[in-house]
Amino acid sequence: xxKILRVKMGSKPEYAVEELGDYAxxxxxxxxxxxxxxEVPPLCHPLGPENKLAIAPGMMSGSAxxxxxxxxxxxxxxxxGGIKESNAGGQAAQVMARLGYAAIILEGESPEGKLYTLVxxxxxxxxxxxxxxxxxxxxxxxxxxxxKYGDKAAYMSIxxxxxxxxxxxxxxxxxxxxxxxxxCGRGGVGAVMASKGIKAVVLDDAGCxxxxxxxxxxxxxxxxxxxxxxxxxxxxxxxxxxxGTNVLSNVINEAGGFPTNNFSKGQFPNVHKISGETQAETExxxxxxxxxxxxxxxxxxxxGTYVDKDGNxxxxxxxxxxxxxxxxxxxxxxxxxxxxxxxxxDDFGLDTIEMGATIAVAMEAGLAKFGDADAAIKLLQEVGDxxxxxxxxxxxxxxxxxxxxxxxxxxxxxxxxxxxxxRPIQGIGVTYATTPQGADHTAGYxxxxxxxxxxxxxxxxxxxxxxxxxRNLQIATAAIDSTGMCLFIAxxxxxxxxxxxxxxxxINAFFGLSMTADDVTALGKSVLTMExxxxxxxxxxxxxxxxxxxxxxxxxxxxxxxFDVTDEELDQVFNW
Amino acid sequence: xxxxEKGSCDGIxxxxxxxxxxxxxxxxxxxxxSFIRRVLSLDAEGVQREVQTxxxxxxxxxxxxxxxxxxxxxxxxxxxxxxxxxxxxRSDSPxxxxxxxxxxxxxxxxxxxxxxxxxxxxxxxxxxxxxxxxKLGFFIEDET
Ligand code: SF4
Numbered sequence: 001x002x003k004i005l006r007v008k009m010g011s012k013p014e015y016a017v018e019e020l021g022d023y024a025x026x027x028x029x030x031x032x033x034x035x036x037x038x039e040v041p042p043l044c045h046p047l048g049p050e051n052k053l054a055i056a057p058g059m060m061s062g063s064a065x066x067x068x069x070x071x072x073x074x075x076x077x078x079x080x081g082g083i084k085e086s087n088a089g090g091q092a093a094q095v096m097a098r099l100g101y102a103a104i105i106l107e108g109e110s111p112e113g114k115l116y117t118l119v120x121x122x123x124x125x126x127x128x129x130x131x132x133x134x135x136x137x138x139x140x141x142x143x144x145x146x147x148k149y150g151d152k153a154a155y156m157s158i159x160x161x162x163x164x165x166x167x168x169x170x171x172x173x174x175x176x177x178x179x180x181x182x183x184c185g186r187g188g189v190g191a192v193m194a195s196k197g198i199k200a201v202v203l204d205d206a207g208c209x210x211x212x213x214x215x216x217x218x219x220x221x222x223x224x225x226x227x228x229x230x231x232x233x234x235x236x237x238x239x240x241x242x243x244g245t246n247v248l249s250n251v252i253n254e255a256g257g258f259p260t261n262n263f264s265k266g267q268f269p270n271v272h273k274i275s276g277e278t279q280a281e282t283e284x285x286x287x288x289x290x291x292x293x294x295x296x297x298x299x300x301x302x303x304g305t306y307v308d309k310d311g312n313x314x315x316x317x318x319x320x321x322x323x324x325x326x327x328x329x330x331x332x333x334x335x336x337x338x339x340x341x342x343x344x345x346d347d348f349g350l351d352t353i354e355m356g357a358t359i360a361v362a363m364e365a366g367l368a369k370f371g372d373a374d375a376a377i378k379l380l381q382e383v384g385d386x387x388x389x390x391x392x393x394x395x396x397x398x399x400x401x402x403x404x405x406x407x408x409x410x411x412x413x414x415x416x417x418x419x420x421x422x423r424p425i426q427g428i429g430v431t432y433a434t435t436p437q438g439a440d441h442t443a444g445y446x447x448x449x450x451x452x453x454x455x456x457x458x459x460x461x462x463x464x465x466x467x468x469x470x471r472n473l474q475i476a477t478a479a480i481d482s483t484g485m486c487l488f489i490a491x492x493x494x495x496x497x498x499x500x501x502x503x504x505x506x507i508n509a510f511f512g513l514s515m516t517a518d519d520v521t522a523l524g525k526s527v528l529t530m531e532x533x534x535x536x537x538x539x540x541x542x543x544x545x546x547x548x549x550x551x552x553x554x555x556x557x558x559x560x561x562x563f564d565v566t567d568e569e570l571d572q573v574f575n576w
Numbered sequence: 577x578x579x580x581e582k583g584s585c586d587g588i589x590x591x592x593x594x595x596x597x598x599x600x601x602x603x604x605x606x607x608x609x610s611f612i613r614r615v616l617s618l619d620a621e622g623v624q625r626e627v628q629t630x631x632x633x634x635x636x637x638x639x640x641x642x643x644x645x646x647x648x649x650x651x652x653x654x655x656x657x658x659x660x661x662x663x664x665x666r667s668d669s670p671x672x673x674x675x676x677x678x679x680x681x682x683x684x685x686x687x688x689x690x691x692x693x694x695x696x697x698x699x700x701x702x703x704x705x706x707x708x709x710x711k712l713g714f715f716i717e718d719e720t
Contacts, residue, residue: 234628234656238700245658250595250698254652255665255678256634272595277702281588302658320659420661427674428661466674473660473671488658558634559679 001027001062001102001211005125007118009108009197010049013127020102025511027059029085030482030527031103032074036083037530039105042537046078046188047165047195049109055096055156055201056104058484062097063211064219065506066227068484069093069295071173077187079167079354079396080413080438082535085481086189089294089303090173090182091154093484096120098205110197115163119149119202130199135160137347137384138172138180145200146178153204155180159349162190163199164386166394167414168354172346175294175303181316182294185351186440187415188396214512222505227299229499233492240302240488241291245320246276248419253328256558257424259417260328261370262360263410266421266556268328274335279317280304282335287311300488306339315343318352324419325356330363331370338373341380348384350394355380357397357416365404413438413544423551423561430470430565434545434573436531466565471573475524482523483507525576532574542571590706597650597694598714604691608632608640612653615695615712616705627701628666629654633681638668648685649693655700 004023007015022038023031035054044050053075060068071093077084096104099120106118115130132148133141137159145155155174162169169190172180213219231237239247249271252258256266272278280290288307293300294316304317318326318339326332326341345352359376362368368375382390392403397416401409410417415438422429432439480487485503492499508515535544551563602611608630612623623640630637631652637643645651656666664674686694695714697705 234625234700235658235662239655240658242703243699247699248657248659248662250696251629251631251652251654251657251665252661254631254634254696254698255636255661255675257661257678272592275595275698277591277595277698281591285588424678425661425664425675427664427671430674431660466676469671469674491656491658491663558681558684561678 001057001097001100003100003102005101005104005120007104007106007127007198009106009110011111013111013116013197015125015127017125023102026482027061027102028056028070028072028482028484029074029087029478030523031056032072032085033083033527033530035103035105036074036076037534040076042076042534043539044076046076046081046192051076051192051195053106053189053192053196054103056102057093057097059482060507060510061093061484063213063510065223065510066230066297066299067486067489069297070481070484070486071096071184072481073171073184073189075189075192076538077189077438078165078191079188080415082413082438082538082540083436083531084187084189085437086184086186087481088173088182088184089298089486090175091295092156092173092203094295094297095154095203095205097211098208099203100208104201106193106196106198108196110195114197115194115199116197117145117200117202118198119204121204122207133199135163138349139347141200142172142174142178142180145202149202149204151178152206153202155200155202157200157349158190158193159347160386161348161350161383161394162194164391164394165191165194166383166391167191167399168351168358168394168396169194170349170351172349175316176296179316181346183346183349183351185353187438190349213510215509218509219506222502222509225502226499226506229492229496229502230299230489233495233499235491236300236488240300243276243280243290244302244304244317246279246318246323248320249275249323250277252420255424256556257421258324258328259410259419259421261331262329262364262408263417263421264408266424266558268333270333271328273333274323274327274338276320279323279335283307283317290317292317298486300486302488308336314339315346318342321419322352322356325353326359326376329356329360330376332373332376333371334373337377340377344377344380344384350383353418354396354416355383355393357410358393358400361397361401361406361409362393362404364408365400365406408550409548411439412547413540415439421556422547423556423563424559426563426565427466427469429547429551429563430466430570430573431474433547433570434470435474436528436535467569467572471576474528475521477524478527479520479524482527528574545570590710591702593716594697594702594706594709597696598709598716599688599692600695600709600712600714602645602691602693606645608637608643608645608651611645611651612640616653616701616708626655626704627653628656630667631665633684635678635680636665636667636672636675638672640667645693646685647691647693648688650684650686650696651693652696652698653701654698657699
């Protein structure tokens with residue numbers, strides 16, 4: 001990964017292959033954030049020519065390192081108006097890294113609104129008019145692309161939601177089966193790709209080889225220990241492969257933090273009908289798969305294949321966030337309907353969290369009844385059809401709430417909250433409020449306490465406050481997001497010191513470094529600092545680091561909790 | 577209430593009722609930890625390894641060895657859960673401060689006669705221990 005592909009769209013689209021320069025040694029979120037921070041004017045319109053879309057595989061992607069295939073996309077977000085990093089699995093990161101690109105940067109503006117396919121091969125780069133796939137949704141577009149460019153390539157594409165530049169639009173990445181099921185979902189990145197005039201990116205690494213470590217023996221040994229650690233752990237070795245992330249539904253519900261009917265309740269009575277346990281049993285009974293990796297080289301395999309009642313493929317196994325968003329948050333207890341909406345989101349190119357939250361707001365506004373799955377599907381279809389109502393819904397929960405005069409929009413910085421109510425689980429509310437990304441669970445998802453412990457930053461034996469924990473977890477997440485490793489490695493790293501050591505050894509052996517946990521902490525801090533500075537220059541103030549006021553006012557059963565972390569405490573999160 | 581015996585139900589039905597909760601007898605003075613050891617036939621190490629998430633009446637249990645069961649309790653036994661919230665829900669999690677507004681929930685006990693509690697199994701505890709519950713025998717609510 002020693003070069004950057006810069007594609008300049010304009011009346012005459014052109015490209016240049018550049019050296020890494022200032023971006024050397026970075027990957028994933030660290031790289032996309034630095035590009036946006038350095039090159040994008042913070043006050044630009046997200047869909048204007050001054051914005052840029054940076055696509056970067058993780059530092060370890062394209063190597064034999066286990067589970068290293070996450071790809072990051074960064075830009076100024078049309079949903080939040082701030083900086084955005086959105087990452088996904090699928091094959092794109094591995095292939096792009098093997099092609100040698102640390103980043104592809106799309107800049108400028110679509111010439112006359114035309115869309116192009118960017119084709120990147122070992123010795124050839126081309127921009128091809130995408131008239132054959134313009135107007136198609138992701139499944140049809142990818143099928144045509146595969147027929148043209150083959151089944152060995154990886155594909156990134158936008159659906160019609162992206163083409164319409166909707167603020168909830170995503171960028172799809174193909175999985176191992178060449179289905180467009182892995183999405184850089186959050187923040188409207190699909191709209192930015194459309195504004196650059198790119199409908200799809202074809203990544204073909206024929207003739208390229210795997211990235212080789214500097215210290216092969218040490219790398220091999222560390223990778224072996226790392227994989228052993230992942231497989232030995234209860235979460236990454238058993239729970240996630242068996243049930244996927246939706247295994248959380250039952251337990252979050254039991255803890256009273258499962259947002260139901262647009263965050264008006266903390267528990268959903270029919271949770272057992274949509275739980276991960278029931279989902280896996282349904283998939284297996286129908287001949288689907290409950291254990292599956294989103295990219296080659298994943299040794300956890302938290303995904304699966306959801307088939308309909310007749311055993312036909314419908315979608316990939318919907319994740320916890322998706323099941324919650326389209327299910328209990330809308331009062332819906334029908335797994336088939338939820339899977340159908342997952343399929344529609346993937347096809348139109350939409351963020352499942354934002355769309356579920358938006359439909360719940362629409363239900364509160366009286367456009368449908370909570371629990372009415374058919375009505376929810378119809379609302380989503382409006383987005384696919386591009387009707388005026390569909391365009392409102394596709395602009396996200398905040399816009400929909402404003403349009404219909406609804407206070408209860410569960411958003412921070414314009415982005416919908418994920419599947420944990422911040423009243424009983426206030427620590428996550430601190431992260432929702434303060435992350436530069438807008439309400440986001442992955443910012444603070446990684447429980448890499450050991451990283452911080454080794455760095456001398458936190459004493460895990462001392463009781464810590466929610467603010468300190470949120471800060472440390474955000475730092476650790478920013479660092480892991482830069483490696484290209486899936487965040488689910490965080491569990492074995494937390495619980496098994498030998499797996500943490502193997503993780504650090506793996507990175508060091510690959511790059512010939514002697515990085516310490518202090519360096520990891522410093523990397524995470526530098527990413528967050530750039531993100532905060534960008535947002536500040538874009539007009540964000542500390543008042544944007546707040547949850548909507550109703551979370552402080554409306555008690556949530558069963559704990560009758562409100563969010564009572566003070567503004568002063570929230571303002572301390574980035575005080576390092 | 578109906579009594580469910582081994583052989584009287586299929587796997588999916590069993591999984592569904594165990595997720596919704598079944599009624600099980602506990603012994604006088606039994607703590608959460610001793611109940612788990614008895615019912616799931618695990619030693620202390622096995623409990624630590626397999627049952628890392630304990631929820632009692634919607635609150636987390638951080639000291640299962642001393643928490644005594646009371647009639648009408650709802651007890652959830654689960655394997656370790658993914659994610660930040662999954663980690664903070666674990667017993668005695670190093671990041672339990674993040675869930676400090678979860679109440680302990682004594683006032684949410686059910687009104688039940690005798691020494692009965694409602695038991696729910698999730699995640700790998702459900703797949704690995706459903707037969708233990710069948711062996712033990714349990715009650716479910718009559719369908720209304
Ligand atoms: S654990 Fe899940 S999300 Fe992570 S790489 Fe594997 S399949 Fe993808």
